[in-house]
Amino acid sequence: MRAVVYDVPGSFEVRDVPDVEPGSGQVRVRMTRAGMCGTDLHLHDGQFLAAFPLTPGHETVGVIDAIGPGAVDGEGRELAVGQQVVVNPNSSCRSCDYCAEGRPWLCDGFAGIGSSTPGGFADYVVVPGAQLFDATGIDPDLAVFAEPSACIAHLMDRLDPLEGQSVVVLGAGPTGVLLIQILRYKGAGAVTLADPNPAKLDRAAALSAIETTLVDRDDVRGSLDAIVAAHGGQFDIVIDATGRAAVIGELPRLARNGGRIVYYGVADESDLVAISPFEIFRRELTIMGSFTEVDSFPDALPAFRAGAIRMDGVITHRFALGDYADALDALRSDRTAHKIVIEGSA
Ligand SMILES: [Zn+2]
Ligand SMILES: [Zn+2]
Incomplete structure (x- = not known):
């Protein structure tokens, strides 16, 4: 072979x-x-x-x-x-x-x-x-x-309870497209997807009832502030599915006080980002990672059989x-x- x-x-x-x-x-x-x-x-x-x-x-x-x-x-x-x-x-x-x-x-x-x-x-x-x-x-x-969905099923376990939470997902790659659908399936509130690529955003919007927003790679900070303005406020949950340090370093801008920020995209092992410890402290932000799954395939496959994933x-x-x-x-x-x-x- x-x-x-x-x-x-x-x-x-x-x-x-x-x-x-x-x-x-x-x-x-x-x-x-x-x-x-x-x-x-x-x-x-x-x-x-x-x-x-x-x-x-x-x-x-x-x-x-x-x-x-x-x-x-x-x-x-x-x-x-x-x-x-x-x-x-x-x-x-x-x-x-x-x-x-x-x-x-x-x-x-x-x-x-x-x-x-x-x-x-x-x-x-x-x-x-x-x-x-x-x-x-x-x-x-x-x-x-199925495999990327099982990894997301593990993330959903970690984010439970999701009911009614507003979520923004950075990155409309295949993982982002899966994430928005599984978030909706699991009962999240408003879901926004952000990406620099309009074709990927259009494809995602055709598959799920979400808000989409374009990101300017040359002005990430301005783009994220524009997402907050368009949404009418910051988000309960911010999920990075880009793995890009330039995006990850700016994620606190998107989070409500008490919000959760998830590092889900795979950053390079050598990447470093600067964050303000005072902001994490004052605004009680939680920064968490979600890596992979071991036992989550049985949790992931029912959404496929239910037709909830397209x-x-x-x-x-x-x-x-x-x-x-x-x-x-x-x-x-x-x-x-x-x-x-x-x-x-x-
Ligand atoms: Zn993979
Ligand atoms: Zn062990």
Whole structure:
């Protein structure tokens, strides 16, 4: 089979690798869609818990090809060859203090399919059955958003209660488009989406009842003040889905007194921002991070089955596995790219 293989950060090739048989409790999945996101650029540079040699790909949809002895899915159910599934890339040690406290995403032994073990940018991926979830009947172009939605489901847990809260999301990438829909599904009040790209905002507004607002990259501060003016005040919850330091440093401007600011986009590991401790103190702002999920796929998938998630037109670019270099270029620099997926061909 073929796989994208990085031997060292920054250097990869698509090459033949040995076929892998599923061992006890494992399942072999034929990849049909594997989504790309900004994390893949961080992995390319060797950041984000990357272990080399590395086959990335953490947003994988596929069809079961072979089942090892005793394998059942993440909800303890039998699996069948030919069944469509989505892969939960994340797992934890299940024995440390954080895992015992029910917070496995904080585990120091956190492991990721596609960052610490081989992922979905391959014809086939072999994974523990316990990290598979049934996706029968869900369009693969929608199921490819299951993993980012599970990460958002974890964020929703952390933001509970959301009822009636006003929210602004910075960044209309695929994550921003998912966020606004899941926020509405979970009962948030007015939701505003901000981005410099009008095409992405228009696409998002066609999918969900939200306010949208353009951001001027050259005047972030002025743009954020204009968002507050247009909204008629600051927001209860401010979510960064850009990972850009120039935006993150200005987020307190958007928050009401007592508000919550979430760092959700992946910033570069070397980024620093200046914030005013006095402002955080005086206005009782909460700054929180939300990283990933471990057990949230069962929370995320019902919204798909209920038809509450629509991503029509968000996949703008599709590449074959052999064209991974082109896909990476598009992810890095094509301003018309919204969601980029790798399509399986095996
Ligand atoms: Zn991702
Ligand atoms: Zn642990």
